[in-house]
Amino acid sequence: MCGCYRETVMQPFTVLTAVAAPLEIASVDTGMILPGRYMRRHRRPGHDYGEAFLYDLRFDEAGRPRAEFVLNDPIYRNAKILVTGRDFGCGSSREGAAFAAMDFGLRGLVGPSFGEIFQVNCIQNGILAITMPVTIIEDFWRQLRERPGAEMTIDLPNQALIAPDRGRHSFDISPLRKDRLVRGIDDIDVTLEYGDAIESFEARRRAAMPWLPTAQRE
Amino acid sequence: MTTPRTLFEKIWSDHVIVVSPQGEALLYVDFNLINEGQSFLAFDQLRIEGRQSRRPQQQLAVTDHYLPTINRARGTAGMANPEIRRVVEMMDENARDFRLPHVGWFHRDQGIAHVIAPELGISQPGMLITCNDSHTATNGACGALAVPIGGGNQLRHVVATQTVWLKKPKTMRIAIDGELPKAVTAKDVILSIIGDIGVGGATGYAVEYAGSAIRALSMEGRLTICNMSIEAGARIGMVGPDDTTYQFLADRRYAPKGADWDQALAYWRTLPTDAEAAFDRELFFDATRLAPMVSWGTSPEDSAPIDGAVPDPSRIDDADRRRHVERALDYMQLRPVTPLADVAIDRVFIGSCTNSRIEDLRAAALVLKGRRAVVPGMVSPGSSAVKRQAEAEGLDRIFIDAGLEWRDSGCSMCNGSNGELVAPGERCASTTNRNYEGRQGRGALTHIMSPAMVAAAAVFGRLADVRLLS
Numbered sequence: 252m253c254g255c256y257r258e259t260v261m262q263p264f265t266v267l268t269a270v271a272a273p274l275e276i277a278s279v280d281t282g283m284i285l286p287g288r289y290m291r292r293h294r295r296p297g298h299d300y301g302e303a304f305l306y307d308l309r310f311d312e313a314g315r316p317r318a319e320f321v322l323n324d325p326i327y328r329n330a331k332i333l334v335t336g337r338d339f340g341c342g343s344s345r346e347g348a349a350f351a352a353m354d355f356g357l358r359g360l361v362g363p364s365f366g367e368i369f370q371v372n373c374i375q376n377g378i379l380a381i382t383m384p385v386t387i388i389e390d391f392w393r394q395l396r397e398r399p400g401a402e403m404t405i406d407l408p409n410q411a412l413i414a415p416d417r418g419r420h421s422f423d424i425s426p427l428r429k430d431r432l433v434r435g436i437d438d439i440d441v442t443l444e445y446g447d448a449i450e451s452f453e454a455r456r457r458a459a460m461p462w463l464p465t466a467q468r469e
Numbered sequence: 470m471t472t473p474r475t476l477f478e479k480i481w482s483d484h485v486i487v488v489s490p491q492g493e494a495l496l497y498v499d500f501n502l503i504n505e506g507q508s509f510l511a512f513d514q515l516r517i518e519g520r521q522s523r524r525p526q527q528q529l530a531v532t533d534h535y536l537p538t539i540n541r542a543r544g545t546a547g548m549a550n551p552e553i554r555r556v557v558e559m560m561d562e563n564a565r566d567f568r569l570p571h572v573g574w575f576h577r578d579q580g581i582a583h584v585i586a587p588e589l590g591i592s593q594p595g596m597l598i599t600c601n602d603s604h605t606a607t608n609g610a611c612g613a614l615a616v617p618i619g620g621g622n623q624l625r626h627v628v629a630t631q632t633v634w635l636k637k638p639k640t641m642r643i644a645i646d647g648e649l650p651k652a653v654t655a656k657d658v659i660l661s662i663i664g665d666i667g668v669g670g671a672t673g674y675a676v677e678y679a680g681s682a683i684r685a686l687s688m689e690g691r692l693t694i695c696n697m698s699i700e701a702g703a704r705i706g707m708v709g710p711d712d713t714t715y716q717f718l719a720d721r722r723y724a725p726k727g728a729d730w731d732q733a734l735a736y737w738r739t740l741p742t743d744a745e746a747a748f749d750r751e752l753f754f755d756a757t758r759l760a761p762m763v764s765w766g767t768s769p770e771d772s773a774p775i776d777g778a779v780p781d782p783s784r785i786d787d788a789d790r791r792r793h794v795e796r797a798l799d800y801m802q803l804r805p806v807t808p809l810a811d812v813a814i815d816r817v818f819i820g821s822c823t824n825s826r827i828e829d830l831r832a833a834a835l836v837l838k839g840r841r842a843v844v845p846g847m848v849s850p851g852s853s854a855v856k857r858q859a860e861a862e863g864l865d866r867i868f869i870d871a872g873l874e875w876r877d878s879g880c881s882m883c884n885g886s887n888g889e890l891v892a893p894g895e896r897c898a899s900t901t902n903r904n905y906e907g908r909q910g911r912g913a914l915t916h917i918m919s920p921a922m923v924a925a926a927a928v929f930g931r932l933a934d935v936r937l938l939s
Binding site: 275276277278280282283286287290291292293294307312336337338341342343344345346347349350364365366367368371372375376385425426427428430438439442443445448449452453456460461462463464465466467468469 | 486487489491492493495497499500506507509510513524525526527528529552553555556564568569570571576590591593595596601602603605617618619620621622623624625626629630631632634636667668669672673699702704723724725729730732733736767768770789790792793796884885886893903905906907908911912
């Protein structure tokens with residue numbers, strides 16, 4: 252049977268105030284976020300991807316939690332925001348990496364840079380991945396180290412991020428992604444409104460370039 | 470007078486259906502490749518929603534990540550791991566239920582998606598191609614705009630609508646001019662670029678590779694370079710079509726024929742970047758200064774010429790970089806300033822969408838001919854057609870006589886989806902594209918390099934300069 256997870260794909264995002272955790276590691280690729288051996292499963296209630304999130308960083312070879320790893324500190328049990336290192340989510344296109352972050356409980360990622368495929372996968376599933384200058388990120392890390400368990404706020408409608416010290420920082424986001432996130436709109440519903448435009452574009456293109464490849468099911 | 474445009478801009482604007490007032494564009498997808506790696510998530514959701522494939526004839530399902538490269542005779546029944554077997558079966562079921570053409574297990578074209586799409590002539594100049602795989606830019610070597618998409622939500626969208634929403638990237642030209650020194654290959658070029666600009670260096674850009682060194686490369690070499698665009702952060706990498714491209718495509722199964730060929734060729738010749746076109750960013754590399762490269766760390770940017778040494782983190786000023794290098798050396802079990810040529814290896818792997826084409830196998834075989842590998846290893850050709858060609862040339866005998874395993878085609882040990890893993894603590898010299906922590910298996914220590922360099926490492930049992938053997 253199908254792995255029925257939920258009826259709608261897109262989770263809306265407006266204002267989030269939550270515990271933020273610092274993850275001061277650069278180049279955490281999607282294979283570290285969701286190790287390959289966890290990619291074989293459907294996603295459905297009670298069989299989620301959260302347990303696999305950063306598994307090899309959170310647990311040792313025997314499956315014991317690594318005490319020194321930041322997310323194993325009970326103070327971050329309810330963290331919904333992760334302040335990441337540069338190039339978080341680089342590498343493989345596996346969309347399961349975004350599902351793992353979401354099923355782990357995260358809704359906001361803040362970092363100096365993200366792998367672009369991962370960032371798009373996050374935003375299309377209702378996780379906001381915000382890019383900010385590295386000096387600001389390092390300051391967030393410092394604040395979070397000094398006050399473990401402190402909260403941050405992500406205010407998407409106003410494109411503002413409020414740090415533990417109440418400092419307010421604005422961030423950029425594509426206006427289209429912002430609108431669709433705030434309203435919880437699924438891309439496919441928007442696209443289908445352009446059905447006629449797609450049909451006529453397709454007919455024109457196939458007529459002009461009859462050589463474009465088509466394959467047949469054997 | 471028309472404004473000079475880049476290759477990217479020409480193909481992009483040819484595919485725009487609508488531009489949203491909010492900045493992103495809805496683009497038409499000429500062809501979509503689908504692998505079994507998590508595409509079941511998209512099909513799960515499409516079933517819930519009761520949606521079908523809009524243009525099945527413009528899709529091709531390719532089972533490549535989860536197939537074993539050995540003991541195939543019994544089919545899925547011979548697969549020991551039930552989870553892996555199930556993923557392979559689901560691709561069969563999803564291709565059937567969504568009426569998709571499918572290159573599966575026992576198809577004569579069986580192989581890695583990014584190897585077979587160019588090989589069959591599917592990837593053509595001017596096309597927009599998508600695939601639920603980060604190495605989709607490989608197909609950009611054919612002068613196409615090839616974009617990786619997520620295997621869940623985005624793939625679902627492409628299957629159902631034959632379109633994709635994209636934010637228009639900035640453009641970057643990376644020019645590599647001059648003649649490559651002896652034994653310096655396309656892999657060394659792209660590792661040098663990534664080592665210079667970093668794994669985020671081209672994030673947000675569509676990259677065009679240009680310059681005399683690129684012009685002089687074969688299609689195989691260009692495919693290798695475009696393949697690793699994502700390791701520099703770029704989703705899109707491409708090479709302007711030229712006579713090398715056209716000669717490669719001519720007579721391939723899906724390439725245009727007869728009058729269509731003439732018409733297509735006339736169109737393709739309009740695509741290369743205009744002389745005065747501007748890029749948002751331009752980088753220049755001197756080909757004559759490049760050397761055979763190996764990676765030493767846990768990111769493709771952690772690469773250096775083989776005659777170099779493991780870096781010393783205490784000498785790195787940038788705190789972020791220092792932290793990364795410390796962590797990388799700890800994971801890789803390497804000490805600072807160790808000469809790279811002193812690093813002993815435990816096994817080798819030749820394969821993957823980066824370096825498994827016939828030219829790659831020839832390069833490795835040239836080094837291994839008449840020599841023995843002192844470590845175990847395997848060779849997995851990029852497609853069944855490459856395998857047949859290699860056997861016709863006798864390359865299989867060279868690998869087998871050297872002591873390596875001659876396997877079937879698939880993604881295999883590049884990321885071990887199919888269970889073919891590097892053991893924890895084992896050090897592997899690999900022709901693949903990634904060396905992140907755990908990429909080839911939990912605790913696996915990966916060094917990426919060219920096929921000839923992997924062959925040299927096999928002969929010496931350590932990272933080695935292939936120039937010593939030629």
